[in-house]
Amino acid sequence: MKTGNVAQIIGETPLIKIESLSQLTGQNIFGKAEFLNPGGSIKDRTALGIILEAQEQGELKPGFTIVEGTAGNTGIGLSILAAQFGYKSLIVMPNNQSAEKYTILKALGAEVITVPPCPFADQNHFYHTARRISEERSDTFWANQFENLSNFRIHYKTTAKEIYEQLKGKVDAFVSSAGTGGSLAGISRYLKEKNPKTHIQLADPFGSGLHEYVKTGKFLSQGSSMTEGIGIMRLTANFKEALIDDSVQVSDQEMINMLYHLASHDGLLVGTSAALNVCAAAQFAKKQTTKGMNIVTILCDGAMRYQNKVFNPDFLKAQNISMTNPMTLTNS
Numbered sequence: 001m002k003t004g005n006v007a008q009i010i011g012e013t014p015l016i017k018i019e020s021l022s023q024l025t026g027q028n029i030f031g032k033a034e035f036l037n038p039g040g041s042i043k044d045r046t047a048l049g050i051i052l053e054a055q056e057q058g059e060l061k062p063g064f065t066i067v068e069g070t071a072g073n074t075g076i077g078l079s080i081l082a083a084q085f086g087y088k089s090l091i092v093m094p095n096n097q098s099a100e101k102y103t104i105l106k107a108l109g110a111e112v113i114t115v116p117p118c119p120f121a122d123q124n125h126f127y128h129t130a131r132r133i134s135e136e137r138s139d140t141f142w143a144n145q146f147e148n149l150s151n152f153r154i155h156y157k158t159t160a161k162e163i164y165e166q167l168k169g170k171v172d173a174f175v176s177s178a179g180t181g182g183s184l185a186g187i188s189r190y191l192k193e194k195n196p197k198t199h200i201q202l203a204d205p206f207g208s209g210l211h212e213y214v215k216t217g218k219f220l221s222q223g224s225s226m227t228e229g230i231g232i233m234r235l236t237a238n239f240k241e242a243l244i245d246d247s248v249q250v251s252d253q254e255m256i257n258m259l260y261h262l263a264s265h266d267g268l269l270v271g272t273s274a275a276l277n278v279c280a281a282a283q284f285a286k287k288q289t290t291k292g293m294n295i296v297t298i299l300c301d302g303a304m305r306y307q308n309k310v311f312n313p314d315f316l317k318a319q320n321i322s323m324t325n326p327m328t329l330t331n332s
Helices: 019-025 043-056 073-085 099-107 126-136 150-166 182-194 210-216 252-266 272-287 303-310 313-318
Strands: 015-017 028-033 065-069 088-094 111-115 140-142 173-176 199-205 246-250 294-299
Touching (some): 028 272, 043 182, 073 099, 099 111, 111 126, 126 140, 173 272, 199 272, 246 272, 272 294
Parallel strands (some): 065 140, 088 111
Antiparallel strands (some): 015 028
């Protein structure tokens, strides 16, 4: 077990075998328990990688404010570490994210600016707003998680290495969604270097263009999703580093079905992106004719960060999502 300050205990999370789905599919399905990081998500690693490299390169100096545009989890990771290292944080977010994220950020002392959701081409997008704020001030560091390859590198060095060593090198497949693309890129590249036959599959929500990009090279989307922090309509520097064999889309209904299944059958309270990841991993597992494969995905964060949405019947009803559908595995 690790000991140390907050920055020092990020990472080395366990792999949880998801017994109900492993038994159902005849495979070994594992979730990397990133919700056990100090800030409650995989984005703690991203934040740590960005900050450490910025310090080494002299871009982040004492007294600076760390600025970032984010759906929330990277902002939380950055704000936790800002408190640890003595910086300030300013976080720009869309105003439609889970209420819990805003509350956490404010408790951490972050300055939070919210903007209406809008297409990336709109200069009022949270990404451009954060960049603009940073450019207007001399005492800031813009984390720029989408284009900053520190993101990709920290997952290559830590997350991927841990997965490989935890399964003693036997990783048959890795299935995961992408937001910035950093974790998918770092993990896929490391695993492919170790074994080119390791299958890498993107899991994408509706409303994102990454699925179509993997399939056809074009960014097209349909529908929408209640998931937060995953899916995108552009090619980021981090996603460019990913080595992907295939892609699958997962609907919100399938995701919610899996979220409730994991809670009631495995005692796992996971967030929306994690439930989507597991759904895609289980669907992939079911299609395989060879049994006993080791299939890994990411449990990005916990359900309690979204409890006002995923455990709220009125909210789900407004999204045309049922809370009582049984979990089924399709071959899509």
